[in-house]
Amino acid sequence: EIVLTQSPATLSLSPGERATLSCRASQSVSNYLVWYQQKPGQAPRLLIYDASNRATGIPARFSGSGSGTDFTLTISSLEPEDFAVYYCLQRANWPLTFGGGTKVEIK
Amino acid sequence: EVQLVESGGGLVQPGGSLRLSCAASGFTFSNYAMGWVRQAPGKGLEWVSEISGRGATTFYADSVRGRFTISRDNSKNTLYLQINSLRPEDTAVFYCAKGLRFGEVRGSFDYWGQGTLVTVSS
Numbered sequence: 116e117i118v119l120t121q122s123p124a125t126l127s128l129s130p131g132e133r134a135t136l137s138c139r140a141s142q143s144v145s146n147y148l149v150w151y152q153q154k155p156g157q158a159p160r161l162l163i164y165d166a167s168n169r170a171t172g173i174p175a176r177f178s179g180s181g182s183g184t185d186f187t188l189t190i191s192s193l194e195p196e197d198f199a200v201y202y203c204l205q206r207a208n209w210p211l212t213f214g215g216g217t218k219v220e221i222k
Numbered sequence: 223e224v225q226l227v228e229s230g231g232g233l234v235q236p237g238g239s240l241r242l243s244c245a246a247s248g249f250t251f252s253n254y255a256m257g258w259v260r261q262a263p264g265k266g267l268e269w270v271s272e273i274s275g276r277g278a279t280t281f282y283a284d285s286v287r288g289r290f291t292i293s294r295d296n297s298k299n300t301l302y303l304q305i306n307s308l309r310p311e312d313t314a315v316f317y318c319a320k321g322l323r324f325g326e327v328r329g330s331f332d333y334w335g336q337g338t339l340v341t342v343s344s
Contacts, residue, residue: 212265
């Protein structure tokens with residue numbers, strides 16, 4: 116199965132700062148990479164699909180890039196509601212697999 | 223408005239069984255693949271299973287294959303997950319989720335339910 120490694124595990128930033136989250140795959144997933152946001156006690160929320168496409172209703176400050184094995188989720192300027200855990204998911208091969216998550220916390 | 227409402231979770235002894243349900247509304251259920259994702263307490267997300275729109279094709283994580291069975295009843299707009307031979311490590315919140323694109327399997331999940339908690343303990 117494809118292993119996704121997310122880094123860093125925790126990112127401590129202040130509102131207004133730029134967040135850069137990484138997701139690395141153990142083998143190529145082409146552009147079949149998805150990003151989710153999850154807040155405590157809530158279900159995950161789709162942010163980005165196919166590496167770089169924003170889901171409906173997702174603010175423009177969220178952007179995704181990459182292909183093959185290296186992917187990045189960027190939040191251009193953190194809003195208070197953006198502090199959460201972010202997961203990547205590969206849908207290139209069965210079984211689908213998630214990364215371990217990156218927690219973006221308030222510094 | 224798309225809504226997914228899970229039910230059927232609870233406390234079960236090791237080796238026991240449960241049937242989870244997910245009632246869907248707000249979209250043409252049979253047009254979309256559906257999946258289950260679980261999350262152990264304090265842990266990350268784990269993809270569990272997916273089923274095509276018409277129910278002809280199913281997929282499972284290695285950790286649950288042979289013990290879990292995904293199914294759907296398109297006449298009732300309901301997704302199911304039969305979970306057997308439960309182990310303590312199956313303790314988790316189980317989420318159902320809707321595929322993003324019409325007719326596509328192995329897809330992104332754009333809508334999620336609020337989850338149902340399965341606790342496996344003696």
